Amino acid sequence: MNSNDNTVMGALQAIADKLGGGLPLVPKSAYTDPREELLVLYSTCIGTFNPGPVITIRGDLFSLDGKKVGRWEGVDQPAGPDSLPAAFQQPPQPPGPFNTPNNTQVPQVKVLSWSKGIWYFDDGSSITALGPAQLRAMIWTTGNGQLWVSGEQIVTGGTGRYAGVQGVKTVSGSSWIPPGPGGSPPDFQKLGDFPARVIDVFRLVRAENIGPLPPLPPS
């Protein structure tokens, strides 16, 4: 359909394009190769603080246009008893330079938690992934507590259209906790459910595009 044609449909197409209906959900410029599959999904979730503490989370998955595409569930295990206290502290600002790979330092920050998850799609396919997840916590001026999870995961496999898939993904999770009684600080270790929002970004290559491992030069 040519949005410049002089028909009702053409004019409606022009309106749809202006409103975003003609745009791809993930910009084409974000792709490196046509054999790469990019998924940017968000989810409305319920998390649970379990004894340990261990966080479990489950939610419905949506594409960026709000269409439900599946659901997911996962587990986040803090790396140690000092992980939650450390989440309240800001890492030091990293030293420069940032514009060269030479003569520069990259801080080797500690991993604060470990995560695993499974993402189920509505056609019956699924993807599993695991990896480190950084925690960050703070208190808003409203008295609400905030806990963020920033995960970087390796895709370990899948089923259905994702059988034999390889790739990487990220997790950007946000949850909030009500103030304590009488305006006291929120209890970040209180067992029970809490609401959460998550953005997952997958970069995938399906099995049909994956070739054999190459013979590598001797190291």
Added chain:
Amino acid sequence: MKNPESADTIVGLLQRIAANIPPNALPNLPPLETKGLWMEEVILVYCVGEGTFSDDTSEERSYINLMMDMYDFHGKWIGFQQGVHLSLTPTPVLFRTPPPPPPPFNQPSLVPTQDVLEWTKGLWTFADGSAVYAVGPAQSHLIPFKDGSFLFMVTTGQTLAGGTGRYEGCIGIKSATGTAFVPPGLLQSGQFPRPGLKFQARTIETFRIATKQYVQQPPTGGGGQGSKKEGAGGKKNEQ
């Protein structure tokens, strides 16, 4: 017969409507449903730019610098990033996929851990001059295509570590996943990675930010999530 583009035809009216829809009529990307509390700022961007391996790159250790332009999901330029990735992962290990994590996923259960061999730092500068710093662990992966080329992938989960301008005193997280194309023959001949090699890279990055005015106790800087001051592969900072 009337001119179809005339304003007093249905087509003409629709075309006038289309022409007068402002750019900000585009949907929010990411959708507002991705936010937690209303004060939280969620930014979803993609970046396109150049990566460069360090002059001392070997199969056991490399630094990669990224210099990239940053766009929102409608394609509008909103700033740039400068970052560095340190990898101590030997190249052959990049092909490995870890075993699937054991179920169950809906109740407390074993979460596998692993050695962390990669880290990132970066500076993201927005169009108004405000900027955020972030640091975090990373992982890389190499996937062979059937034609002998490869897709080099990096994923990182980061914590914000300071800011300037409207982000001075901010708190939050960010994450990024990026890829680069490795042409056929380059890796097989030992030329990927190699010192000074340049390549095109593309990333998608997600920021979740609390700006200072909404934070009960803004960070005072320093301390916090512990890190080694000098990486095993770290070099003296000459700046």
